[in-house]
Amino acid sequence: MGFVSMRSISHKLLHWMSALIVALPSGAVGQSDTATIPRIGLLTWSACEEAWLSNSSGPFLRGLGEFGYKPGESVLIECRSAGKSYDGLSEAAADLAKLPLDVIVGDSEPVAHAVRTETSTIPMVMIISGDPVDGGLAQSLAKPGGNVTGVTYYATELTAKRLELLAELLPELTNVGVLANPNVAYMPFEEDAKRAASRLGITATVYQVREPDDIVEAFLRMKADGAQAVFVLPDLMLANQVTKIAELSLDHGLPSMGWGGWFTPAGFLMAYSSDYYTMIHRLAFYVDQILSGANPGDLPIEQPTTFSLSINMKTAEALGVEVPQGLLLLADEVIE
Amino acid sequence: MKGARGKPRRSLFRKYFLVLFIVVSVPLLTTGLSDAWFGYRDQRALLNSLLRSEANSAASRIETFLDTIKNQLSWTVRLNWSADTRDQHRFDALGVLRQVPAVISITLVDGDGVEQLFLSRIDLNRIASGIDRSRDPAVSGARSTQLWYGPVIYYQGSEPHMTIGLSGNRKAAGIVVAEINLKLIWDVISAIKVGENGQAFILDETNKLFAHPDISRVLRGTDDETLIAMRDLRRAIDEAEGEAVVAKNISNGNVVIAMSAVSGTGWAVFVEQPLSEAFAPIYSALWRTAGLMLAAAAFSALLAFWLARRMAGPIGELEKGADHIGAGDFDYRIEIATGDELELLANRFNLMARGLAVSQERSERISRLKRFLAPQVAELVEKSGDESVLAGQRAEVVVVFCDLRGFTAFSAGSEPDEIMQVLSDYHEALGSIITRYEATLTNFSGDGLMILVNAPVRCAEPAIRAVDMAIEMQTEIQKLVTQWRSRGYELGFGVGLAIGEATVGRIGYEGRVEYTAIGNVVNLASRLCSSADNDQILIDPVLAETARGNFSLVSLGRRRFKGYEKQLAVFSVSHS
Numbered sequence: 001m002g003f004v005s006m007r008s009i010s011h012k013l014l015h016w017m018s019a020l021i022v023a024l025p026s027g028a029v030g031q032s033d034t035a036t037i038p039r040i041g042l043l044t045w046s047a048c049e050e051a052w053l054s055n056s057s058g059p060f061l062r063g064l065g066e067f068g069y070k071p072g073e074s075v076l077i078e079c080r081s082a083g084k085s086y087d088g089l090s091e092a093a094a095d096l097a098k099l100p101l102d103v104i105v106g107d108s109e110p111v112a113h114a115v116r117t118e119t120s121t122i123p124m125v126m127i128i129s130g131d132p133v134d135g136g137l138a139q140s141l142a143k144p145g146g147n148v149t150g151v152t153y154y155a156t157e158l159t160a161k162r163l164e165l166l167a168e169l170l171p172e173l174t175n176v177g178v179l180a181n182p183n184v185a186y187m188p189f190e191e192d193a194k195r196a197a198s199r200l201g202i203t204a205t206v207y208q209v210r211e212p213d214d215i216v217e218a219f220l221r222m223k224a225d226g227a228q229a230v231f232v233l234p235d236l237m238l239a240n241q242v243t244k245i246a247e248l249s250l251d252h253g254l255p256s257m258g259w260g261g262w263f264t265p266a267g268f269l270m271a272y273s274s275d276y277y278t279m280i281h282r283l284a285f286y287v288d289q290i291l292s293g294a295n296p297g298d299l300p301i302e303q304p305t306t307f308s309l310s311i312n313m314k315t316a317e318a319l320g321v322e323v324p325q326g327l328l329l330l331a332d333e334v335i336e
Numbered sequence: 337m338k339g340a341r342g343k344p345r346r347s348l349f350r351k352y353f354l355v356l357f358i359v360v361s362v363p364l365l366t367t368g369l370s371d372a373w374f375g376y377r378d379q380r381a382l383l384n385s386l387l388r389s390e391a392n393s394a395a396s397r398i399e400t401f402l403d404t405i406k407n408q409l410s411w412t413v414r415l416n417w418s419a420d421t422r423d424q425h426r427f428d429a430l431g432v433l434r435q436v437p438a439v440i441s442i443t444l445v446d447g448d449g450v451e452q453l454f455l456s457r458i459d460l461n462r463i464a465s466g467i468d469r470s471r472d473p474a475v476s477g478a479r480s481t482q483l484w485y486g487p488v489i490y491y492q493g494s495e496p497h498m499t500i501g502l503s504g505n506r507k508a509a510g511i512v513v514a515e516i517n518l519k520l521i522w523d524v525i526s527a528i529k530v531g532e533n534g535q536a537f538i539l540d541e542t543n544k545l546f547a548h549p550d551i552s553r554v555l556r557g558t559d560d561e562t563l564i565a566m567r568d569l570r571r572a573i574d575e576a577e578g579e580a581v582v583a584k585n586i587s588n589g590n591v592v593i594a595m596s597a598v599s600g601t602g603w604a605v606f607v608e609q610p611l612s613e614a615f616a617p618i619y620s621a622l623w624r625t626a627g628l629m630l631a632a633a634a635f636s637a638l639l640a641f642w643l644a645r646r647m648a649g650p651i652g653e654l655e656k657g658a659d660h661i662g663a664g665d666f667d668y669r670i671e672i673a674t675g676d677e678l679e680l681l682a683n684r685f686n687l688m689a690r691g692l693a694v695s696q697e698r699s700e701r702i703s704r705l706k707r708f709l710a711p712q713v714a715e716l717v718e719k720s721g722d723e724s725v726l727a728g729q730r731a732e733v734v735v736v737f738c739d740l741r742g743f744t745a746f747s748a749g750s751e752p753d754e755i756m757q758v759l760s761d762y763h764e765a766l767g768s769i770i771t772r773y774e775a776t777l778t779n780f781s782g783d784g785l786m787i788l789v790n791a792p793v794r795c796a797e798p799a800i801r802a803v804d805m806a807i808e809m810q811t812e813i814q815k816l817v818t819q820w821r822s823r824g825y826e827l828g829f830g831v832g833l834a835i836g837e838a839t840v841g842r843i844g845y846e847g848r849v850e851y852t853a854i855g856n857v858v859n860l861a862s863r864l865c866s867s868a869d870n871d872q873i874l875i876d877p878v879l880a881e882t883a884r885g886n887f888s889l890v891s892l893g894r895r896r897f898k899g900y901e902k903q904l905a906v907f908s909v910s911h912s
Contacts, residue, residue, distance in 0.1 A: 141494040142557045157458045164460050199460065289552070300555030303495055305517050306437055307457045329430045 038291045039076040040064075041096040041104040041122075043111050045089070045236040048079035052280050053107045059277050060105065063284025075291075082111075084240055086183045089114045097122065103290045107280055108236055109155075110184055112137055112148060123296040124148045125286040127279050129155035129234050130187045132301055141301045149299040151282050153274040155234055158259070158307075159189055160196030162272050165309065166229055166257045167200050169270060169327055177227030177254070178206045179218060179245070181235035189233040204231070212241050219248045230256040232263070242266040246315075255319055264310040264335055269319065274304035308332040348651055352644035360636030368629040372622055379618045383609070387530065387580040387594035391607040394528050394536045395596035398547075398605055401524050402598075405439065405516060406483060406502060408432045412512045413504030417446035422453075426463075429455050429512075438520040440497070445469045447508040474501035474513040485601045488518060488540035494555045495519055496546035519554070521547040534609035537586060541602025543567045545586060553586065562586060570595065570604060582611060650678040657685050666693035708777055708851040709792070716793065725792040726851060728841030733791045734802035734833055734879065735858050736775070737865035738766070738809060739784040741828030747782075750825070758820065758827070759783065765812045773805040778852045786862075788853050791840040799835055799882040806831045806873045807887075807911040814871055828870025834861035835879040863897040864906065873909040880907040 042060075044051035052058040054077070061071060069075040080096050082089035089110060096104055097118035104115050105125045112126035116137065124147055128137055132152050138144035141152070167173050178193050190206050197204035205225055207218040222230065230249050232238050238245065239260060246267030249256040258264065258271035282302065289299055310333035316323050328334065412428040415421040429442045433455060441456035449470025454462040469475045477484030478501030486499035496518040503511045521538065526549040528536040538547035543566040544558040558566070569583050573595040580594040591608040592615075598605060612619075650672045657670035666689045672682035698718060705714035705726075717725055740746075740762065747755050759782070766785060770777055774795065776788040789805070790798035813829040820827045838855030864874040880889050888910040894903035 141492045142490075142555055154458050160460055161456075161458060196460065298552075298556070300494055300552050302551070302555060303491075305519055326426060326430055329427060330434055 037074065037076050038102045039078060039100060040287060040291075041099060041101040042077060042079040043082070043089070043092055043096055043104060043106045043115060044079065045082050045108070045111075046084055046240055048081050051081070051107070052277065053105065053283075054079040059281035060107075060283055063281045064287065067284060067288040069288070069291075082236075084237065086110065086237075089236075090117070093118045103287055103296075105283055105287060107276075107283070109135065109137075109187065110236055112150075113186075116148065120147055122147065123290045124150075125283050125290065125296070126150040127276075127283065128152040128301070131156065135187070138301055141303070143298065144301055145297045147296050149286055149296040149301055151279045151302050151304065153279060153304045155259075156188055156192045158273060159192040159233065160199075162257050162259060163193060163196045163202070163204070163231060164200060165270065165272050165327070166231060166255070167202060169321065169323060170229060170255060173202055173228050175203045175205070175225070175227050176229045176231050177218075177222035177225065178204050178231045178233060179215070179238060180206050180208055180233040181210060181237050182208045183210060183237070184235050187234070193231065193233060209238070212237065212244065215241060215244060215248065219252055219254075222254070223252050227254065230254045232256065232258050232268075234259050242268065250315065250318060253319060255321055256315075261308060261310060261333070264312040264315075264333065267315055268312060269315045269321065270309070270311050272309045273307065275306050275308050278306060279304060310335065347648070349644050349648035352647050353640045356640035356643050357636055360639055361633050364632040364636065365629055368625045368632070372625040375621045375625075376618050379615075379621070383592055383614050384580040384594070387592060387607050387609065388578065388596070390528070390530050390534075390536070391594040391596035391605055394525070394607055395598050395605040397524050397528070398521065398538065398598045398603070399600070401521060402485075402500075402600070405436055405500060405514070408436050408439075409442075409500065409502045409512045409514055410504075412442070412444055413502060413509045416506065416508035417452060417510050422464075426453055426455075429453055432514070433457065438516050438518070440515045440517050442515075443469065443513040444510060445472075445475055445513065446510045447506075449475055449511075452510070469511075469513070472501075472513065474499045475511050477501050478503040478511045478513070483600065487542070488544065488546050490544070490546075490557060493557055496540075496554060518546055519551065522549075522551055522554075525549060528607065530607055530609045531613050533613055534607065536605060536607045538598070538603050538605050539566055539570070543570065548586065569593065569606075646674065647678075650674055650682065654678070654682060654685060657682070657689075661685070661689045661692065664696075666690070666696065704849060708779075711771060726842045728839060730837055731791045731794075731840050732798070732836065733838050733840060733853055733857065734789040734798050734835045735838065735853060735861035736787040736789065736802055736806055736831065736833050737784065737861045738787075738806075738813075738829065738831040739865060741830055741870045742826045743783045746825055746827055754825075758825065761816055762813065765816060766809055769805060769808050769812060773801060773808075775802070775805060776851060779850060784865075786852075786858070788840065788851075791838075791853060792851065799879055800886050802833055802835075803873070803875070803879070803883050803887055803909055806833055807909060810871060810873055810911055817870065830865055830868030830870060831873045832861050832864025832866070832868050832875075833873065833879055834858075834864060834876040835882065836860070836876075859899060860897070860904075863899075867895060867897070867906065868908075873911065875907050875909060877905045877907065880905075883909075 042048070042054045044054050048054040053060050055061070064071070064075065071077045078096065078099055078101060080092035082092050093114035097115065101122055103123045103125055106112055106115060107127045109126070109129045112124060112128055115124055126148060127150055128135065132138040132144070133140060137148045138146060163176070166176065176197065180190050194204050205227065207222055209215050209218050230245070232245060242258065242263050243266045246256060250267060255269045258268040259273045260271060260276050261273065263271035286299060290296055309331045311323055311327065311331045312335040313323070314335060409432060412425060412432060415424055425444055429444055432439055432442055441454065441459065443451060444453040446452050449468060451462065451465050451467040451469045454465065474484055474486055482503050484501035489497045491497050498516045498518050499513060500516055501511060501513050525536050525538060525547040535549045537545060540546050543563050545554055548554050565584060566586070572581050572583060580592050583591065583593050585591040585593060585608050590611040592611060593606055593608040596605050597603070653670055653672055657668060660668035668689060669686050670682040672679045702714050702718045705717055709717060762783065770787055773789070774793070776791060778786045778788055780786070789795065789802040795801060810829065810831055817827060817829055834857045836855065836857030838853040838857050840851070840853045842849055842851055844850050860876055864876060868874045875883070883889070889907040890910055892906045892908050895906050896903045
């Protein structure tokens with residue numbers, strides 16, 4: 001035993017020494033870069049140049065610009081993409097956590113969990129879809145207490161709300177097909193949807209899809225089961241497949257309900273959510289606070305103040321759905 | 337007389353400097369300080385009114401925020417509740433949600449206090465739930481006051497919310513209850529800017545912070561310490577009767593802060609400006625004043641120095657001049673060209689020095705004359721300013737010689753102090769007589785004296801005057817002779833006088849000038865003196881002829897004198 005522990009100690013020592021030897025000269029050369037310019041790590045689901053979070057004209061970098069940061073000059077941006085897979089997400093998170101970063105930014109709760117697994121020291125600014133306290137990411141909204149802060153948006157409550165809106169749009173609705181990814185089953189979206197459905201007197205059947213290729217089959221099953229509408233639950237993979245899902249919905253004549261502003265332009269009948277664009281923009285505020293020396297554990301997690309309902313009238317027409325006046329009155333965006 | 341020269345106890349320069357400095361700088365400093373003080377007061381007043389008006393305007397903006405919500409809500413309580421108006425009520429409520437982002441949920445209660453509609457942005461809606469809401473504080477509050485503001489509630493201890501209740505004009509129109517997200521006040525409060533870094537914030541009725549430009553502060557919740565500080569701040573402003581006060585703000589920074597109440601709620605809007613910024617104009621004014629005062633003090637010091645030196649410098653010159661003149665350097669001239677009284681004084685000094693020079697020269701001359709003239713004669717000659725009387729000339733003079741008999745033997749056999757005492761008594765006695773008769777003592781050597789009468793100053797009846805003088809001399813000296821003899825000194829005194837023409841005048845060289853007479857009459861008088869016995873006054877026939885009427889003379893017959901071929905008749909003057 002003694003021999004083993006001795007060996008492990010000397011192993012560690014060797015590791016540290018080699019790290020020092022490697023670090024010293026590069027540290028001396030790049031000191032002005034690493035010491036004075038803050039480094040921000042971004043973790044995205046899709047390619048870095050596509051994602052809102054990392055896109056140079058996206059809300060986050062625009063927000064940083066409003067605080068006076070210039071990427072590449074006064075701030076260094078390190079972006080890693082999950083390559084549109086949950087395995088890739090873990091790898092990218094591990095990759096990022098190795099870098100000397102001042103803060104890691106992500107736009108969803110799976111990203112937060114992936115990074116949290118890799119580091120508990122680097123400050124994290126995230127959009128947390130579920131309850132941050134229930135999810136173990138924060139002690140309270142007022143004082144997160146850990147290294148995670150950001151924005152949360154009543155995602156689970158909104159699941160029920162969405163179902164209610166769908167029911168309002170389709171007064172005859174009794175059977176809804178729910179698309180869900182079991183990879184995010186740790187969040188209570190499926191139960192929320194089922195509970196809300198039962199309250200509304202609707203039967204909700206969950207169709208689990210892990211990969212984009214599973215979606216077609218899910219639709220076939222859904223249609224066979226007599227679903228009258230498609231209800232998509234929050235998930236990064238599904239969020240990325242909106243166009244495909246919208247097309248399939250139209251093909252099967254199913255009204256579709258999404259959870260982000262980008263669903264309706266892609267062909268979804270309706271979407272209701274807090275405004276992601278605004279929330280991602282808000283992350284820049286947190287990054288600025290942390291780069292200015294604030295402790296993420298002291299930065300309260302904010303909740304959104306604006307929610308938007310969007311309706312695609314073209315889809316409604318194609319499906320032969322008449323949109324009630326009450327919904328149109330409430331809609332912030334109506335795509336004609 | 338030690339203080340007469342050297343350093344004075346208190347230098348005039350220092351006195352003048354201090355007085356002038358004080359005279360110049362005190363009014364300047366007083367003006368500067370009063371300016372600074374009034375400037376400070378004005379700025380404080382300005383700041384106070386600025387912050388108060390900002391606070392009032394902030395409060396009215398918050399009231400507007402609430403009024404906007406209230407006005408929108410009032411649409412939902414226009415119509416009486418009935419089956420026909422249900423849809424209209426629903427549309428009205430949806431309209432509110434559409435128009436007012438701050439409204440999270442809206443509840444419509446009918447005239448009986450029964451919930452008819454509940455719409456939410458997050459939660460599931462309820463339609464005609466039939467729940468009795470009549471005991472809800474918002475419902476009962478709105479029923480009694482029409483508009484009711486609930487307390488600020490912190491959702492999950494973080495996000496500030498509030499419930500508003502509003503009743504319609506008729507009971508049948510029911511009541512609307514709306515849940516408001518007060519975080520949207522942020523848009524209002526963060527738009528309020530006072531100066532560069534001034535800001536506004538709002539406290540609820542329990543002194544909790546629910547609106548602040550830094551939203552994190554609100555969401556973090558208000559800790560007990562801050563609650564107490566805010567309660568004290570509110571009290572302090574109340575005690576100051578609404579004036580802006582200097583206090584610690586919520587971030588523990590020093591600020592000037594004013595407060596205004598939001599009507600209808602227990603809220604207070606605070607408008608603050610960092611002390612450093614608010615007082616920056618005051619500080620810069622104070623610095624400016626301080627700089628000016630420093631410059632003024634330096635200027636007054638320079639002025640005082642210059643003036644004091646202008647005053648004290650010439651006085652020093654005068655002192656130096658007085659020293660020189662006092663030391664006898666009468667040629668010294670004080671050079672002062674100030675054009676004022678001091679220059680006049682210096683000129684006076686110079687005149688005085690010149691006068692002193694003249695006077696000294698004169699007194700030197702007098703003392704020179706006094707050596708052979710009687711003092712009063714010397715004065716006379718001096719006063720006439722004409723020394724020509726001393727020039728050589730022929731004049732008829734009476735020459736008087738006198739000396740002691742047996743003095744050579746006495747001086748050989750006596751102690752020097754005895755000899756000097758005898759001579760001193762002798763000269764003193766004769767000196768006063770010669771002076772009194774205004775006779776001229778030409779010289780004396782030991783006991784022998786030669787005296788002239790009627791030269792250089794002429795007098796009336798010189799012969800009689802000379803004989804009178806000789807008699808007095810003989811009388812006085814005889815008293816001494818009696819004393820001397822009583823001491824055993826074998827001394828006597830004889831006098832010889834002759835009258836006649838002689839050459840008189842000054843002889844000698846620089847510093848050693850004497851007046852003398854040269855001529856036969858001198859020799860004759862000398863011979864007569866040598867010939868005289870003790871207590872005898874011998875005179876020549878010419879003098880005898882002149883004085884015969886006034887004195888009793890005794891003819892002693894003819895005597896032969898050395899240097900004279902013929903014998904001369906000699907007369908003795910009787911005196912008793």
